[in-house]
Amino acid sequence: MTGCVSGMAVDIVQTWLYTMQVEFDLDVDNGVFVTEWPIDDRKFEMYISCRADGWIQISALLVRDDRIPPAVKEALYAELLKENRRLDDVTYSMDEEGNLYAENDVPVHSNLGNFLTELNAVVYAVKRFKRNVAQIFGLGGALDSMVE
Numbered sequence: 001m002t003g004c005v006s007g008m009a010v011d012i013v014q015t016w017l018y019t020m021q022v023e024f025d026l027d028v029d030n031g032v033f034v035t036e037w038p039i040d041d042r043k044f045e046m047y048i049s050c051r052a053d054g055w056i057q058i059s060a061l062l063v064r065d066d067r068i069p070p071a072v073k074e075a076l077y078a079e080l081l082k083e084n085r086r087l088d089d090v091t092y093s094m095d096e097e098g099n100l101y102a103e104n105d106v107p108v109h110s111n112l113g114n115f116l117t118e119l120n121a122v123v124y125a126v127k128r129f130k131r132n133v134a135q136i137f138g139l140g141g142a143l144d145s146m147v148e
Contacts (some may be wrong), residue, residue, distance in 0.1 A: 011109045016112050024048075039126050046122065056106045056115070058122050062129050063099030072137045077083075079133055080125055092123040092129070102126050109126035 010031050017024050017033065024035040031050035036043040037060070049057040068076060080092040080100070090104045102120040102125035134140050 001103065007145035009054075009056055012108060013048055013050060013056060013115075015117050017113075019112060020116075037123060039123055044126055046119070049093050050108075056108060057103060057111075058119050059093075059101045060105065060122055060126050062092070062100045062102055062126065063134075065100075067141065068098075068137075076133070076137050076139075079136065083128070083133065087125060087128070088121075089118070090125040092125065102129060 010026070010028070013033055014026070015037070022035050023035045031140050033048040035046050044060050047057075047059045048060070049059070051057055054128070077094075079095045084091045092101060093101050093103050095101065102122050104122050104125075106115050106118045130140075
């Protein structure tokens with residue numbers, strides 16, 4: 001299984017999601033679960049990735065790079081760095097394409113309670129981004145993870 005710890009992480013996450021009665025899609029080859037999560041009045045896609053380094057990454061895509069006006073990028077990134085310092089544990093991050101995420105990590109040898117805590121921290125970070133950061137930079141309509 002590519003990107004997973006001998007399938008153990010996938011089995012653990014699958015068990016947790018079944019226990020939580022959460023519907024999901026699973027990309028078995030990459031060890032990535034995709035689920036919709038209600039946040040405020042919309043649903044966001046949450047990605048749960050089983051990484052080869054023994055960690056489970058929980059993330060939500062906030063906004064794609066091409067939807068961020070170039071004029072606000074530098075100030076937006078500076079604000080997200082400040083937000084990372086203000087927040088406990090959860091972080092805002094960027095992938096290689098410049099897309100922005102809220103994310104948190106859980107060790108594979110964890111338990112359901114810790115997983116829920118880390119997942120809820122990502123939900124909180126999405127809400128905080130949507131209510132605060134997106135409003136400051138006029139990104140309210142650009143939030144990509146929202147599922148209609």
